[in-house]
Amino acid sequence: xxxxxxxxxxxxxxxxxxxxxxxxxxxxxxxxxxxxxxxxxxxxxxxxxxxxxxxxxxxxxxxxxxxxxxxxxxxxxxxxxxxxxxxxxxxxxxxxxxxxxxxxxxxxxxxxxxxxxxxxxxxxxxxxxxxxxxxxxxxxxxxxxxxxxxxxxxxxxxxxxxxxxxxxxxxxxxxxxxxxxxxxxxxxxxxxxxxxxxxxxxxxxxxxxxxxxxxxxxxxxxxxxxxxxxxxxxxxxxxxxxxxxxxxxxxx
Numbered sequence: 026x027x028x029x030x031x032x033x034x035x036x037x038x039x040x041x042x043x044x045x046x047x048x049x050x051x052x053x054x055x056x057x058x059x060x061x062x063x064x065x066x067x068x069x070x071x072x073x074x075x076x077x078x079x080x081x082x083x084x085x086x087x088x089x090x091x092x093x094x095x096x097x098x099x100x101x102x103x104x105x106x107x108x109x110x111x112x113x114x115x116x117x118x119x120x121x122x123x124x125x126x127x128x129x130x131x132x133x134x135x136x137x138x139x140x141x142x143x144x145x146x147x148x149x150x151x152x153x154x155x156x157x158x159x160x161x162x163x164x165x166x167x168x169x170x171x172x173x174x175x176x177x178x179x180x181x182x183x184x185x186x187x188x189x190x191x192x193x194x195x196x197x198x199x200x201x202x203x204x205x206x207x208x209x210x211x212x213x214x215x216x217x218x219x220x221x222x223x224x225x226x227x228x229x230x231x232x233x234x235x236x237x238x239x240x241x242x243x244x245x246x247x248x249x250x251x252x253x254x255x256x257x258x259x260x261x262x263x264x265x266x267x268x269x270x271x272x273x274x275x276x277x
Contacts, residue, residue, distance in 0.1 A: 026042050026045045026046040026049050027042075027046045027072065027088075027266070028262065028263065028266035029042040030042035030043050030045075030046055030087075031084055031087070031262070032259070032262065032263075043091065046091065047091065047094065047095050047098065050065065050095050051095065051098065051099060051102075053065045054099060058277075060276070060277040061277060063276065063277075064273040064276050064277045067272075067273065067276065068269050068270075068273050069088075069092065071269055072088060072266075072269065073085065073088055073089075075265055076088065146220050146221075148178070149174075149216055149219050149220050149221070149224075150219060150220075150221055150224055152174055152177045152178055152219075153170065153219040153221070153224035153225070153227065153228045154224065155177050156170070156173055156177055156228045157224070157227045157228050157231070160228070160231060161231055161232055162231045162232055162233065163230070163231040163233060163234075164227065164228055164229045164230040164231035164233075164234060165228060165229060166229060167229050167230070168217075168218070168229065169228070169229060170216070170217070170218055170219050170225065170228050170229065171215045171216060171217050171218070173228075174215050174216060175215060222274075222275065223235065223238075226238050242275075245268075245271065246268070249264050249267070249268045252264045253265060253268075
């Protein structure tokens with residue numbers, strides 16, 4: 026959306042894509058995704074550095090103004106939530122707004138998000154690695170991670186699991202994490218994927234699929250860097266934002 030804002034030739038299109046860009050940024054802020062927040066910061070900083078290197082002061086100004094306007098809008102929404110909750114006896118914080126919602130009682134709260142825990146992510150990745158070691162050549166097939174996760178979870182740690190329904194696990198496990206320390210793992214449903222694109226591809230398609238994916242990435246980035254150095258200005262802008270988007274997806 027930011028690319029289309031800067032490349033739009035008419036005022037109406039700029040307004041449309043400007044509003045869309047602000048809404049996307051606000052959605053990422055309120056998504057509660059720490060990875061999303063990290064990627065958002067990296068992409069905005071990367072965009073600013075790109076315009077600074079090009080000495081494109083007009084676009085630098087638009088980006089900064091858009092960031093300031095988004096910040097003001099965010100705090101305005103936070104103020105509305107705060108006023109609403111204070112009237113009902115609550116006292117929210119900015120942290121609550123990042124991690125919660127305004128419930129019927131006027132209090133901002135979120136249930137614990139199991140997939141957002143770093144401990145749980147480490148368990149997902151370790152379990153994915155164990156699956157890959159057993160099916161390293163061709164993998165287990167697309168989207169089979171959630172089918173194998175319960176059995177590998179109970180094999181890799183000391184777990185008390187109760188499968189109460191399809192895709193639902195209740196229990197507590199002691200897992201040997203990547204750091205070598207024993208970590209508490211509490212989960213209430215089967216993860217649909219490994220929460221890591223490289224591990225997901227490795228478990229689903231094995232070394233063959235992972236190798237092809239790495240070839241694609243190497244080709245994509247090498248070609249992208251070549252175009253950034255040699256393509257016309259408008260093409261360079263498109264390639265830069267495309268690389269930035271794909272990189273953000275890889276990080277997240």
